[in-house]
Amino acid sequence: MQNSQKVGIKLYENLGKLFYAVAMADGNVHIKELDKLKEIVRDSWLDIDDIEDRYHSDAAYQIETVFDWLLEYEKESGESFDDFVDFYKDHPNLFPIHIKELIVDTANGVANSFAAKNKSELVIQAKLALLFMD
Numbered sequence: 001m002q003n004s005q006k007v008g009i010k011l012y013e014n015l016g017k018l019f020y021a022v023a024m025a026d027g028n029v030h031i032k033e034l035d036k037l038k039e040i041v042r043d044s045w046l047d048i049d050d051i052e053d054r055y056h057s058d059a060a061y062q063i064e065t066v067f068d069w070l071l072e073y074e075k076e077s078g079e080s081f082d083d084f085v086d087f088y089k090d091h092p093n094l095f096p097i098h099i100k101e102l103i104v105d106t107a108n109g110v111a112n113s114f115a116a117k118n119k120s121e122l123v124i125q126a127k128l129a130l131l132f133m134d
Contacts (some may be wrong), residue, residue, distance in 0.1 A: 008051035009059045011094050014087040015103065016046075018128070022080035022107045025120035029071055036113035038064055040106050040132025048099070081124060085131060100132045 023033040033048040053059050070080055088095060095103075107128060111121040 003049055005059075007091060007094070008049065008086065011055055011091070012045075012059050012062035013066045014084045015065040015106075017070065017080040018084040019063065019083065019110055020067045020075070021041075021077045022069040022110050022121060023067075024070075024075075024077040025111075025124045026081070026118050027077075027120075030114040032114040033110050034067070034071075036109050037067060037106070039075060041108050044102055044106070048102075053067055054089055077120075077124065081127065088131060095132075104128065104132070111132070 006106050019037055020029070023029045023037070030098055041063050045063060048060060051059040053062060104125075107125055110123060
């Protein structure tokens, strides 16, 4: 597997961490948040590039896989967000404006999918917006 492909897969894994952090910001992940994420992955993320994982599936599915793993092991929102921030800072070239916009749209979709946004979700989305302004 080429290095660029490995980094591409890591991008999707870290997006899974970010979207999990948004959904878990209030301490719970509702099924509607997970369903919304899956819908957005299929509608928007699968067409981003041609990167495949080692099973020859579209690497964008790593968003869901990592999200599910974090949910199963009840990881904390803050830790997942921090992991995404570290990846973002290490690989800023992977985040052109159209990817940042899609990330923000996805985060908003997940946050709005169940009982609108709460304060915890607003805080994490504000942190994301500030990160993307740097």
